[in-house]
Amino acid sequence: xxxxxxxxxxxxxxxxxxxxxxxxxxxxxxxxxxxxxxxxxxxxxxxxxxxxxxxxxxxxxxxxxxxxxxxxxxxxxxxxxxxxxxxxxxxxxxxxxxxxxxxxxxxxxxxxxxxxxxxxxxxxxxxxxxxxxxxxxxxxxxxxxxxxxxxxxxxxxxxxxxxxxxxxxxxxxxxxxxxxxxxxxxxxxxxxxxxxxxxxxxxxxxxxxxxxxxxxxxxxxxxxxxxxxxxxxxxxxxxxxxxxxxxxxxxxxxxxxxxxxxxxxxxxxxxxx
Amino acid sequence: xxxxxxxxxxxxxxxxxxxxxxxxxxxxxxxxxxxxxxxxxxxxxxxxxxxxxxxxxxxxxxxxxxxxxxxxxxxxxxxxxxxxxxxxxxxxxxxxxxxxxxxxxxxxxxxxxxxxxxxxxxxxxxxxxxxxxxxxxxxxxxxxxxxxxxxxxxxxxxxxxxxxxxxxxxxxxxxxxxxxxxxxxxxxxxxxxxxxxxxxxxxxxxxxxxxxxxxxxxxxxxxxxxxxxxxxxxxxxxxxxxxxxxxxxxxxxxxxxxxxxxxxxxxxxxxxxxxxxxxxxxxxxxxxxxxxxxxxxxxxxxxxxxxxxxxxxxxxxxxxxxxxxxxxxxxxxxxxxxxxxxxxxxxxxxxxxxxxxxxxxxxxxxxxxxxxxxxxxxxxxxxxxxxxxxxxxxxxxxxxxxxxxxxxxxxxxxxxxxxxxxxxxxxxxxxxxxxxxxxxxxxxxxxxxxxxxxxxxxxxxxxxxxxxxxxxxxxxxxxxxxxxxxxxxxxxxxxxxxxxxxxxxxxxxxxxxxxxxxxxxxxxxxxxxxxxxxxxxxxxxxxxxxxxxxxxxxxxxxxxxxxxxxxxxxxxxxxxxxxxxxxxxxxxxxxxxxxxxxxxxxxxxxxxxxxxxxxxxxxxxxxxxxxxxxxxxxxxxxxxxxxxxxxxxxxxxxxxxxxxxxxxxxxxxxxxxxxxxxx
Numbered sequence: 001x002x003x004x005x006x007x008x009x010x011x012x013x014x015x016x017x018x019x020x021x022x023x024x025x026x027x028x029x030x031x032x033x034x035x036x037x038x039x040x041x042x043x044x045x046x047x048x049x050x051x052x053x054x055x056x057x058x059x060x061x062x063x064x065x066x067x068x069x070x071x072x073x074x075x076x077x078x079x080x081x082x083x084x085x086x087x088x089x090x091x092x093x094x095x096x097x098x099x100x101x102x103x104x105x106x107x108x109x110x111x112x113x114x115x116x117x118x119x120x121x122x123x124x125x126x127x128x129x130x131x132x133x134x135x136x137x138x139x140x141x142x143x144x145x146x147x148x149x150x151x152x153x154x155x156x157x158x159x160x161x162x163x164x165x166x167x168x169x170x171x172x173x174x175x176x177x178x179x180x181x182x183x184x185x186x187x188x189x190x191x192x193x194x195x196x197x198x199x200x201x202x203x204x205x206x207x208x209x210x211x212x213x214x215x216x217x218x219x220x221x222x223x224x225x226x227x228x229x230x231x232x233x234x235x236x237x238x239x240x241x242x243x244x245x246x247x248x249x250x251x252x253x254x255x256x257x258x259x260x261x262x263x264x265x266x267x268x269x270x271x272x273x
Numbered sequence: 274x275x276x277x278x279x280x281x282x283x284x285x286x287x288x289x290x291x292x293x294x295x296x297x298x299x300x301x302x303x304x305x306x307x308x309x310x311x312x313x314x315x316x317x318x319x320x321x322x323x324x325x326x327x328x329x330x331x332x333x334x335x336x337x338x339x340x341x342x343x344x345x346x347x348x349x350x351x352x353x354x355x356x357x358x359x360x361x362x363x364x365x366x367x368x369x370x371x372x373x374x375x376x377x378x379x380x381x382x383x384x385x386x387x388x389x390x391x392x393x394x395x396x397x398x399x400x401x402x403x404x405x406x407x408x409x410x411x412x413x414x415x416x417x418x419x420x421x422x423x424x425x426x427x428x429x430x431x432x433x434x435x436x437x438x439x440x441x442x443x444x445x446x447x448x449x450x451x452x453x454x455x456x457x458x459x460x461x462x463x464x465x466x467x468x469x470x471x472x473x474x475x476x477x478x479x480x481x482x483x484x485x486x487x488x489x490x491x492x493x494x495x496x497x498x499x500x501x502x503x504x505x506x507x508x509x510x511x512x513x514x515x516x517x518x519x520x521x522x523x524x525x526x527x528x529x530x531x532x533x534x535x536x537x538x539x540x541x542x543x544x545x546x547x548x549x550x551x552x553x554x555x556x557x558x559x560x561x562x563x564x565x566x567x568x569x570x571x572x573x574x575x576x577x578x579x580x581x582x583x584x585x586x587x588x589x590x591x592x593x594x595x596x597x598x599x600x601x602x603x604x605x606x607x608x609x610x611x612x613x614x615x616x617x618x619x620x621x622x623x624x625x626x627x628x629x630x631x632x633x634x635x636x637x638x639x640x641x642x643x644x645x646x647x648x649x650x651x652x653x654x655x656x657x658x659x660x661x662x663x664x665x666x667x668x669x670x671x672x673x674x675x676x677x678x679x680x681x682x683x684x685x686x687x688x689x690x691x692x693x694x695x696x697x698x699x700x701x702x703x704x705x706x707x708x709x710x711x712x713x714x715x716x717x718x719x720x721x722x723x724x725x726x727x728x729x730x731x732x733x734x735x736x737x738x739x740x741x742x743x744x745x746x747x748x749x750x751x752x753x754x755x756x757x758x759x760x761x762x763x764x765x766x767x768x769x770x771x772x773x774x775x776x777x778x779x780x781x782x783x784x785x786x787x788x789x790x791x792x793x794x795x796x797x798x799x800x801x802x803x804x805x806x807x808x809x810x811x812x813x814x815x816x817x818x819x820x821x822x823x824x825x826x827x828x829x830x831x832x833x834x835x836x837x838x839x840x841x842x843x844x845x846x847x848x849x850x851x852x853x854x855x856x857x858x859x860x861x862x863x864x865x866x867x868x869x870x871x872x873x874x875x876x877x878x879x880x881x882x883x884x885x886x887x888x889x890x891x892x893x894x895x896x897x898x899x900x901x902x903x904x905x906x907x908x909x910x911x912x913x914x915x916x917x918x919x920x921x922x923x924x925x926x927x928x929x930x931x932x933x934x935x936x937x938x939x940x941x942x943x944x945x946x947x948x949x950x951x952x
């Protein structure tokens with residue numbers, strides 16, 4: 001066949017027409033098959049947006065939050081869903097205590113990476129874990145930059161009290177072998193209008209919790225603050241903001257602390273010993 | 274069939290004492306591994322050295338290693354076939370066998386790693402196409418199917434030859450006859466076979482490259498230092514081809530000796546493959562330099578910690594094993610035996626040693642990719658025992674790893690026992706071969722987009738749930754009390770809002786103008802529509818609560834403090850106290866970012882002359898915004914996003930269509946029909 005410019009343009013036009021039709025068809029097909037709907041495995045109480053604010057200046061590292069969480073959820077040994085780290089941003093600034101929960105990210109890497117939808121985000125912002133679906137691939141553990149996920153390597157020891165409950169996604173006990181565990185923000189407490197276990201037990205009042213849509217956060221001392229105000233005026237930050245995970249946990253910087261820093265505490269402990 | 278081929282058939286009858294001992298040894302190791310696995314099933318993954326910090330270990334390293342080895346078949350066979358390279362002929366079958374066996378072992382390693390292997394089918398019932406793990410399931414299964422087809426097609430003429438060969442027992446001949454699908458060796462048979470092979474050879478190359486890229490994405494799609502790298506795809510592909518080619522060379526060396534294949538595997542084959550291997554080792558060196566130099570030059574905090582451990586710390590032995598034993602030494606060795614004429618006599622053993630070293634290095638490299646990154650998380654590892662912070666594989670893991678290698682060798686041995694290890698028809702002198710019909714073009718395509726439909730349907734992952742959300746709209750009614758504190762409130766229109774220089778009023782607009790690349794610009798790519806963002810929220814209303822304080826006689830009380838407090842669901846937000854003006858009026862403007870209805874508590878504490886008083890009013894800050902996450906369904910999970918799903922489903926779906934076309938149409942339908950019309 002003769003090669004003409006006209007023929008070539010016709011060829012290009014036909015090709016792009018075909019691609020266009022194909023693209024439109026696939027798009028229509030895709031939107032028909034893949035709807036943004038999932039079955040409800042746990043009905044979020046209302047249209048809420050939970051937010052936690054941890055005032056690092058008030059945290060004295062007593063780990064009451066960790067103990068309360070472990071007791072309340074029968075957390076298997078060696079797991080700390082609410083973990084208090086000792087971190088230092090730079091050598092000069094010294095160290096401070098950093099309580100770390102699950103960040104319940106709005107762009108959760110764990111949910112993105114889960115192959116079976118066992119971990120999912122509820123409309124009220126809580127990232128939950130379906131222990132009856134988890135296959136134990138541990139991709140979410142690899143995905144989580146906050147080390148907030150744990151795995152039941154063996155069958156966790158059970159207490160009689162724990163075994164009285166039947167499993168639900170809103171409390172992950174009785175715990176089982178071979179699945180991933182994490183902080184689930186005490187959905188049952190929230191349903192009852194109470195603070196999560198860690199916030200409820202923080203004697204220092206360092207952990208504030210509330211609904212961002214109510215613009216109010218409350219701590220265990222009953223102090224209620226305007227969330228937008230303390231976040232803005234207190235220069236609230238989120239952990240590893242640069243990763244783009246959009247956590248739902250805010251921190252207030254550890255300025256003007258009224259308790260000994262971890263370093264001073266260790267010195268004091270050594271002196272006492 | 275000449276004497277050379279008769280010799281080749283001896284490999285199908287291996288039965289010496291050595292052969293049996295070898296098979297028994299391998300079987301024993303596999304059984305031991307099975308025992309270890311049963312133990313792991315019973316007591317959980319606690320039997321391994323993995324813990325919360327380092328949650329992937331040997332199993333995942335082995336998975337990546339075996340998938341890498343499986344690239345042998347593709348490279349040697351497909352690329353050389355497509356380019357019609359003549360010296361490939363005796364090599365292809367061995368290479369394809371390695372691919373098939375390595376894929377079976379690699380896939381199994383992932384199952385071994387699962388905490389809940391009995392739920393592995395959830396990957397089929399509830400797959401989420403956004404997950405790299407599902408990509409892996411899709412790609413590895415597609416690749417395995419493709420490699421089986423690709424292994425089988427060139428085997429057909431050999432099966433036909435063997436089925437009519439008198440030197441083979443009747444049972445095996447019947448098996449070969451069955452497997453050959455009645456191969457007759459007629460002209461049309463050859464025509465359709467050539468066509469099928471060439472279609473598969475073309476299809477399998479992009480497939481193989483995609484498979485190892487997808488494997489690398491398990492790591493590269495995380496935020497962890499050391500994995501969060503854009504180079505990982507090609508880096509893994511090159512590493513895979515390097516280790517795969519090394520596996521082929523090693524297999525050639527061993528089989529040549531054990532099965533006495535000197536007549537087939539000539540030094541020229543080693544030389545050509547060696548040059549290929551050498552170029553891939555150079556390429557791999559280049560990628561290594563690229564990967565570590567770009568990180569080491571900048572020394573970002575998290576990356577620095579990891580790199581320090583790799584270069585001088587606890588992972589230095591692995592690191593330098595990989596770089597020296599896995600890359601530098603084989604490279605030098607190959608240069609020596611392939612370059613100067615003096616040493617060319619050592620080509621075969623030299624290449625064998627080099628490829629062995631390369632394979633050892635490749636395995637160490639896989640370990641090095643998986644473990645050090647996991648043991649260097651962003652937050653420091655604190656408050657866990659030493660054993661949990663450092664990974665050392667347990668005997669269970671070592672046993673299963675040994676069993677994996679033994680199973681690989683065992684399956685490969687049995688494969689060479691059952692099928693001719695060297696393609697008979699391909700290595701026949703040219704005149705003996707019937708000329709393939711020249712132009713190989715893709716036949717009438719039955720695998721248009723329509724054929725994709727069932728696959729897309731099969732992979733449909735979402736279900737519908739009606740969204741049940743109801744907004745109860747109750748009208749606020751200020752409840753006037755016959756007390757001395759009269760309260761009212763109103764929502765202020767924007768014009769009415771008193772101008773107050775306050776950080777809070779200025780803050781929201783600047784916040785919503787800010788562009789987060791991750792969540793605002795690319796939400797539809799990585800996340801479903803409905804990314805949480807300030808954009809979707811309606812403007813929160815500013816309200817004014819005013820109260821009028823009167824004494825018992827109705828006279829206004831001036832300059833008295835009136836407190837305001839808002840009752841939220843978890844606590845009471847105190848706005849402090851405000852003085853009344855000379856008319857006894859006090860007003861509070863609330864400009865918080867708040868939605869919904871609340872009770873506002875207004876209280877007057879009283880003094881000596883006037884009793885205390887309290888009043889409540891329900892204020893409405895406007896309806897709560899729609900859920901920040903997708904509106905449909907109460908419960909959400911980042912669902913299908915076409916930008917991620919369609920490429921994967923489209924690519925692997927079309928691959929399945931090609932397989933169906935090749936096996937179903939070309940081999941089963943066309944080949945048989947022409948046979949029938951002839952007879």
